[in-house]
Amino acid sequence: MKYRVRHITEYLYNAPVTLCYNMAHLLPRDTLNQRCLSRRIKVTPTPVYQTNGEDYFGNPTFYFSVQEPHKKLAIDVECYFEIEQNDVSGQLSLHGLTCKELRQQLTEASTPQLRMVKEYTLDSLHIRRSKALADYARDCFLDNTPVLQASMDFTHKIFEEFTFDPAATSVSTPAEQVLKEKRGVCQDFAHLAIACIRSIGLPARYMSGYLETLPPPGQEKLVGADASHAWFAIFIPDLGWVEFDPTNDLMPNEQHIVTAWGRDYADVTPLQGVIFDGGDSQSLNVSVDVQRV
Structure with a gap:
């Protein structure tokens, strides 16, 4: 396309x-x-x-x-x-690395790639890890749950429990405040997801770009159309960085256009x-x- x-x-x-x-x-x-x-x-x-x-x-x-x-x-x-279109949905059933196994690989960090990825488990300018954020994500990222399935479940959880509200936050609103008020925009939901995932010891990065939407007849247009957009990605060995969009409850494919990525919004x-x-x-x-x- x-x-x-x-x-x-x-x-x-x-x-x-x-x-x-x-x-x-x-x-x-x-x-x-x-x-x-x-x-x-x-x-x-x-x-x-x-x-x-x-x-x-x-x-x-x-x-x-x-x-x-x-x-x-x-x-x-x-x-x-x-x-080019990717079969992102097929990845969920084909890759079974669990959250516990990924944490163990990060602890050992036996390859240069894993050592570099550990940078995305740390705090950054707009993201601070905390117990409250870890507690919010923990039911999705159980030790024996495959990382990809956990990430999709967590994406759906944010989509269901939070309200898209452009007036609720600013660029510097902390993730814990977003968690408390359950309102925000795509940038807030991306920051929240990243902060929660890092708080449980897994690597996540901020994705910035655009969202193109062409809804089928009778269906509503996706939130964020014709605007800058933000989502997150989590690192899976053998797959690399796999992307998730909590604003729209999906795994990005050909409609998400990547401009830049980094630790959080401040980098991009x-x-x-x-x-x-x-x-x-x-x-x-x-x-x-x-x-x-």
Whole structure:
């Protein structure tokens, strides 16, 4: 399946910004089943310096600097790419590694891959492990339960018990607060799942990208359509990172478009940087269009 994604980000300031330096995570990355065919990024005003790069996690990055006064900054990204369908549902019945066995493999860490994966069992900027989070996940991740089945059960648990509410949280809302209030958005549900999984000693990472939906006649559209989206992945030896979407209660397939991954949202913020001046307030407008081509 081939897709076109256009993502427009606009910042409006109440006073001129005299200088800005930025790094963007806006370009979809190549994965085992996703291949970028072409990509274009345009910044207005025109930067005096811009370059492509790659971060610690292998995500494509775009650095730029604007050194002329401006009250509006616009970043217009257009990408074409191809996604191959995977039989993700078949993995549940074919892989029987239990939670206890995975914990034991992580303790021994007998391969370089397992030693690197242990980074995703630790705390990060937006995720802190706790007993309360471990207790919430423990009934799904019992010692003798296969990890994949436990992850799917936990994904369903979050989907059933939490309410999608864009007004309930902010980017920095702690996972324990989300757990208490049972409300949030896709980013919150991804952070919550990761925090719970790490709290029971298993590796989980944050996935950022887009969600394309074409619902069958008579069915409702998936939450998060035509917007940035977030979900999580858990590491399984022999399979690698297997993805789950608690916002929509499914295992991502060809409709999930990966932009970047990391320990949490802070590692893959769409745009981050430094501005000089710009007044005491700013507004942000984001437009995302995902189309099959």
